[in-house]
Amino acid sequence: MSRDERGEANAVGAGDAVATDPVDDATLALLVEVAGTPKPGNVDRRRDLDDLRFESFLGGAVGARPGLELAAETAADGNSADGNPAVGEAFERAVSGMAARAGTNTQFGCLLLLVPLVRAAADPDRELAPAGVDAVCRATTVDDAVAFYRAFESVDVAVDDPPPGADDLDVRRGSDAEPALRGRETTLRDVLALSADPADPDRVPDRNAQEWTKGFPRTFRAAEWILTDEGPLSDRAARAFLGLLAAEPDTLVASTRGTETAREASARAREILEPDEKDPNAPIGDVTAVDADAVHDADLDAAESLADAFVAEGVNPGTTADLTCAALFVALRRGAEVAP
Incomplete structure (x- = not known):
């Protein structure tokens, strides 16, 4: 089957009922994401980082499952008398389980995206689509x-300082921030909106927070790349990772290494995605402007040297890995398979 034929077949199946369990697909997405290689700067099946190992991510995926199960269960029952979804409780349980099994923070950002996606996928009254996930977040x-x-008390997470006037909502305060949250009547979506669109134009936005507040545009776009690609699912994940990184600077890199380094990392990924581009530093714009064929044709052999360089330089586009994991979940729900 040609790539075009495969893309048409997957597109036809995208809206069909899926018999697999969303928790199984979320767990599989966590596993396939870390198995994809090369994902420059990230742990994959061929390389570890100094403080993170491949098997730690496998443990994290297993440990997170009870929280993902809670996200799916609340689709039917809610967590309170008024039926509000227990998204926060499910996320906290997933992070706690991940940390207990992995011994460190392996997939905090992945779980932040997966929990509302699982919630939407398990709800018979919602569709796993931007509008459905947005409704969960709202x-x-x-x-x-x-x-x-409270989930921040289980693991160390690299975060930026809160915006002006929101010091009492600094997530690093953990449960100590509860009085401020209740006093301000701040929902989880409200919290994430604080970092989704920073006032400083030179600051890289929190891409995961933007997903929460804008209907998961990167997730669903990258899922399309995966669905219309061919070959092993882990290779398709690696190519989608390159597409996401080339499109926009990574939040984690910006937080840990600075905005300029984050932009340079995206430019270096873009050179692999568009090797004939005369000005590789010219920004693509956003994920919607990335050509799917360029993602499908990305040279993973060429990406190997970039992967080694990023690891040596300590450049870790972890937020891009989070988005790749979320895209894998959507692709699996829409018919992507690990079977040949």
Whole structure:
């Protein structure tokens, strides 16, 4: 089957009912994401980082499962008398389980994206589509925000300082921020909106927060790349990772290494994605401007040297890996398979 034929077949199947369990697909997405290689600067099946190992991510995926199961269960029952989804509690449980099994923070950002996606996928009254996931995020409560803050007590997470006037909402305060959250009546979506669109134009936005507040545009776009690609699913994930990184600077790189380094990392990925581009530093714009064929044709052999360089330089586009994981989940729900 040609790539075009495969893309048509997958597109036809995208809206069909999926018999697989969303928790199984979320767990598989976590596993396939870390198995994809090369994903420059990230742990994959061929390379570890100094403080993170491949098997730690496998443990994290297993440990997170009870939280993902809670996200799916609340699709039917809710977590309170008014039926609000227990998104925050599910996320906190997933992070706690991940940390206990992995011994460190392996997939905090992945779980932040997966929990509302699983919630939407498991809800018979919602569709796993931007509008359905956006509805889940908009339904979050102050209790969800409090649980989200408690999750930061389980692991160390690299985050930027809060915006001006929101010091009492610094996520690094953990459960100590509960009075401020309740006093301000701040929902989980409200919390993430604080970092989705920073006032400083030179600051790289939190891409995961933007997903939460804008209907998961990167997730669903990258899922299309995966679905219309061919070959092993882990290779398709690696190519989607390159497409996401080439499109926009990575939040984690910006937080840990600075905005300029984050932009340079995207430019270096873009050179692999568009080797004939005369000005590789010219920004693509956003994920919607990335050509799917360029992603499908990305040279993974060429990406190997970039992967080694990023590891040596300590450049870790972890937020891009989070988005890749979320895209894998959507692709699996829409018919992508690990079978040959």
